Amino acid sequence: MLAKRIIPCLDMTNGRVVKGVRFVNIRDAGDPPELAVLYEEQGADEIIFLDITASHEKRDILLDVVQRTSDQLFIPFTVGGGIRTVKDIQTILKAGADKVSINTTAVKTPEILTEASRMFGSQCIVCAIDAKRVYVDEKAPPKDRILVETPEGLCWWDVYIYGGRKSMGIDAIQWAQKVEELGAGEIMLTSMDYDGTKDGYDIPLTKEVVKRTNIPIIASGGAGTIQHIKDVFIQTDCSAALAASIFHFREIDIMELKKELQKENIPIRL
Amino acid sequence: MTMVNLAIINYEMGNLKSISSGLKKVGASVQITKDPNVIKSSDGIVIPGVGAFGDAMKNLASLKEIILSQIQEGKPFLGVCLGFQLIFEESTEFGLHKGLNIFGGRVIRLPETVVTPHMGWNQIFIKDYTNPLVEGIDDKSYVYFVHSYYPVPTAPEIIIATTQYGVEFASMVAKNHIFATQFHPEKSSTVGLKILKNFINFIKK
Numbered sequence: 001m002l003a004k005r006i007i008p009c010l011d012m013t014n015g016r017v018v019k020g021v022r023f024v025n026i027r028d029a030g031d032p033p034e035l036a037v038l039y040e041e042q043g044a045d046e047i048i049f050l051d052i053t054a055s056h057e058k059r060d061i062l063l064d065v066v067q068r069t070s071d072q073l074f075i076p077f078t079v080g081g082g083i084r085t086v087k088d089i090q091t092i093l094k095a096g097a098d099k100v101s102i103n104t105t106a107v108k109t110p111e112i113l114t115e116a117s118r119m120f121g122s123q124c125i126v127c128a129i130d131a132k133r134v135y136v137d138e139k140a141p142p143k144d145r146i147l148v149e150t151p152e153g154l155c156w157w158d159v160y161i162y163g164g165r166k167s168m169g170i171d172a173i174q175w176a177q178k179v180e181e182l183g184a185g186e187i188m189l190t191s192m193d194y195d196g197t198k199d200g201y202d203i204p205l206t207k208e209v210v211k212r213t214n215i216p217i218i219a220s221g222g223a224g225t226i227q228h229i230k231d232v233f234i235q236t237d238c239s240a241a242l243a244a245s246i247f248h249f250r251e252i253d254i255m256e257l258k259k260e261l262q263k264e265n266i267p268i269r270l
Numbered sequence: 271m272t273m274v275n276l277a278i279i280n281y282e283m284g285n286l287k288s289i290s291s292g293l294k295k296v297g298a299s300v301q302i303t304k305d306p307n308v309i310k311s312s313d314g315i316v317i318p319g320v321g322a323f324g325d326a327m328k329n330l331a332s333l334k335e336i337i338l339s340q341i342q343e344g345k346p347f348l349g350v351c352l353g354f355q356l357i358f359e360e361s362t363e364f365g366l367h368k369g370l371n372i373f374g375g376r377v378i379r380l381p382e383t384v385v386t387p388h389m390g391w392n393q394i395f396i397k398d399y400t401n402p403l404v405e406g407i408d409d410k411s412y413v414y415f416v417h418s419y420y421p422v423p424t425a426p427e428i429i430i431a432t433t434q435y436g437v438e439f440a441s442m443v444a445k446n447h448i449f450a451t452q453f454h455p456e457k458s459s460t461v462g463l464k465i466l467k468n469f470i471n472f473i474k475k
Contacts, residue, residue, distance in 0.1 A: 001393065002392050003392065003412055005390060045391055070288055070291060074458070074459050074463055075414070075457055075458075076457050095287075096285065098285070098288070098457065269391045
């Protein structure tokens with residue numbers, strides 16, 4: 001049976017790993033390839049690097065990290081952040097990454113998904129979506145949005161770009177359907193409301209996107225406990241759960257987490 | 271033999287760096303090459319690759335003869351993913367294309383009942399425990415797959431392991447000195463590295 005994946009995410013800038021809490025207060029946790037290999041040993045199924053380096057001129061530092069990682073890491077890894085062109089994608093894949101993740105550029109120029117998936121195969125094109133809830137008046141709901149009843153109220157999800165800084169006013173669920181059509185092979189779905197809170201994943205969001213698409217969905221944002229990861233796998237059909245700080249600061253041991261998931265009959269690679 | 275020298279066939283299909291890192295990790299020396307002399311002087315041939323079957327055969331055209339004659343002379347061979355599919359007779363991916371025809375059988379698309387590509391960690395069910403490639407590998411081990419097509423071998427006896435994804439398909443085949451896996455051993459962590467190590471050990475013997 002296809003196993004559910006556990007994916008540590010390493011945010012990095014200038015070749016070093018960081019993790020922002022609610023996208024601010026950045027802390028340093030080391031060398032990316034070194035951490036990645038450590039995660040492989042602990043049982044991670046895949047690694048995602050998100051490069052949040054502001055300057056595009058420092059791409060050679062990123063490429064060095066990608067190359068060093070591919071020399072040492074024997075599980076798949078994805079690289080995202082700052083990808084603007086098909087050429088960027090090609091350079092990163094050539095340096096040894098298995099997949100690239102595209103966020104802002106996909107929103108601004110959606111055809112990059114089609115072009116890149118044709119050139120390199122949809123299996124290596126991950127579309128990252130940052131989504132934030134917009135609660136609406138139940139008596140006068142907007143008509144052109146996918147509305148979902150959550151325990152916190154009726155809402156839709158808005159797409160954000162530039163690392164969560166700019167609201168686009170685009171329905172995130174409709175956007176997820178669109179990126180599948182355009183050729184994305186996978187969606188990394190991050191809840192802006194839950195990211196960094198350690199309150200658990202946005203289950204209604206994840207559930208709705210899984211229901212309305214036919215490509216693997218990586219749930220992201222909000223993992224704080226083993227129970228949260230159990231919940232997202234039990235309550236939704238997502239393919240993978242991503243987390244960052246709880247792994248970096250050893251609050252959760254991946255092996256222990258996987259054993260707990262197996263007890264719940266969640267298919268997992270041990 | 272102290273150091274095993276492998277020729278990784280460079281035919282512009284996907285990531286050759288990962289497979290070479292994996293083989294180096296288990297102690298082989300590798301050359302990514304399309305030079306017939308390097309292929310001839312190697313201790314073993316590896317065809318990795320990701321991409322479309324037809325394009326791959328086109329890119330391999332000039333090397334086809336040397337690869338086939340080397341294999342026929344008994345040189346150990348490892349095919350990975352697309353390199354696994356290429357050793358069969360033909361594929362239906364984007365029209366009918368002829369393969370290397372080392373083994374009989376056709377490469378066909380995974381059923382529409384499942385999401386393709388089949389991507390992620392899935393289990394192998396070992397059918398032939400005596401094969402050197404699966405030495406020390408547990409039944410139901412997880413390995414990493416990325417593919418939308420799979421071969422149906424004419425001769426079932428070459429199947430070393432199968433995997434289930436909408437259908438039960440051959441995920442490892444072997445005959446004498448010829449080995450191939452649908453999954454990526456170079457991306458399958460400890461289990462995958464052990465399989466690569468088994469291939470190297472086979473060559474050493």
